[in-house]
Amino acid sequence: MPDLATPLIAWYRVNARDLPWRRPGFGAWGVLVSEFMLQQTPVGRVIPHLEAWLTRWPTPSALAADAPAEAVHQWANLGYPRRALWLHRAAVEIRDRHGGIVPQDVDALLALSGIGDYTARAVAVFAYGDRHPVVDTNTRRVLARAIEGRSQPGPPSRRDLDAMAAILPARSDDAAIVDAAAMELGATVCTARSPRCGACPIADRCAWRAAGYPDTGEERRRQARYEGSxxxxxxxxxxxxxxxxxxxxxxxxxxxxxxxxxxxxxxxxxxxxxxxxxxxxxxxxxxx
DNA sequence: CATCCGTGGAA
DNA sequence: TTTCCAAGGAT
Structure with missing residues (x-):
């Protein structure tokens, strides 16, 4: 297995976007809220909503003190409004079970409503600096190409966590950067449609590229038609x-x-x- | 494991 | 115009 971590870390230090939740001291609550909003909603649409949300509810307890209706209303047009409901429930659970502090333990995070494998580890890693594999859709695509030599990842699986864990450095601070770098690379370079392989820091060790960019990816299941649904x-x-x-x-x-x-x-x-x-x-x- | 769940911008 | 896709999770 080629070393992906080293070039990813170097690339990330230079190319990482300056996003609000990456600012030092942004806080676990801010990271948690950002991750909820980022579930299936593009970064550019999330940022203004995130700022407004955190201004109104700077802590989990502040949100928990308001009615769910307020959360759903503030969610506005971000899409998938049950995320607003789940975020409100999570805030109540954090207040009642964790003294108003966003938990650090992955299992405790997984027990909160609306938090799954991705979000739990994203919070533990990006807010608290722990060492875990963080796997989102970008990461899965990067790994599918670089390691498996396929154009698109297969269906999501728990095994994705093992694949990511296999390339993580030992030090937790480095591992966190590799987690973020894999996501960032997939979001900005190794994109779903027209990847910019000329700008890719791991092109020289990419299995997909080495194989001549075969289109081995199964056709992604088409999203159900929205009009009339x-x-x-x-x-x-x-x-x-x-x-x-x-x-x-x-x-x-x-x-x-x-x-x-x-x-x-x-x-x-x-x-x-x-x-x-x-x-x-x-x-x-x-x-x- | 497959399906359902919003919304809007870009190709 | 239609299609694709975007830091997923629950059931």
């Missing part, structure tokens, strides 16, 4: 609730022009089931 219906309903908040909206006024009545009702029901909306006497509102 249940997700779009949910999004439309929730947007109305956000715009009306804190006032409830009468059910008959909720996207009353939606083309598919059944789909609209299905969206409302599922939002209630998910805890993103609350029915109150013929009307719907964000959850209190």
């Amino acid at each position: 249940d997700r779009q219906a949910r999004g439309a309903v929730l947007r109305v609730l956000r715009d009306a908040a804190p006032l409830p909206v009468r059910l008959e006024d909720l996207v009353s022009d939606w083309p598919d009545r059944l789909q609209r009702d299905r969206a409302i029901d599922s939002l209630i089931v998910d805890g993103l909306a609350e029915a109150s006497d013929g009307a719907l509102r964000l959850p209190r």
Whole structure:
């Protein structure tokens, strides 16, 4: 196995973007909030929302003291609004179980709502400097290409953690940089569509390049069509609730022009089931 | 393990 | 215009 860590560290020191959550002393809560927002939402859209969020709720306890509705409202158009709900729940759990301090232990982090393998380790590593493999979609693509010689990674798996762990240096501070560097490389150079291999610090040891860039990656499963989907219906309903908040909206006024009545009702029901909306006497509102 | 869950910008 | 994709997680 070629040494990927050394060139990645050198490259990262020069090329890392100056992102808010990388500033020294940004704090574990800030890192945690940023990671929630970054789950499937691009960096450029996250930054302004992150600043506003942390200004309003500088600590987990501050967020926990407000109603979930406030979190869902502040989440605005970041997408996947249950992340706002989960982040609020996590804040309550941090207040109740950890004295208001974001835990450092990976298992404790994994036990919080909305936190999985990626986010738990990202917080432990980037906020606390511990030594763990951190694997996101960028990292998986980098490893698939550099080590497996494939153009795209296979489906996500627990084995990805082992693959990343295998290239981590012994020192935890170096390991944290390699974690960040693999993500950064995948985000800015080793991109999904048109990778810039001329700017890649590990091109000379990349298995995919050595094999002549074979297109061995299976076709990625196509994302379900959004237009006309249940997700779009949910999004439309929730947007109305956000715009009306804190006032409830009468059910008959909720996207009353939606083309598919059944789909609209299905969206409302599922939002209630998910805890993103609350029915109150013929009307719907964000959850209190 | 496959599917579901928002939103908006770029190719 | 359509398609692709973006620091995932829960079920």
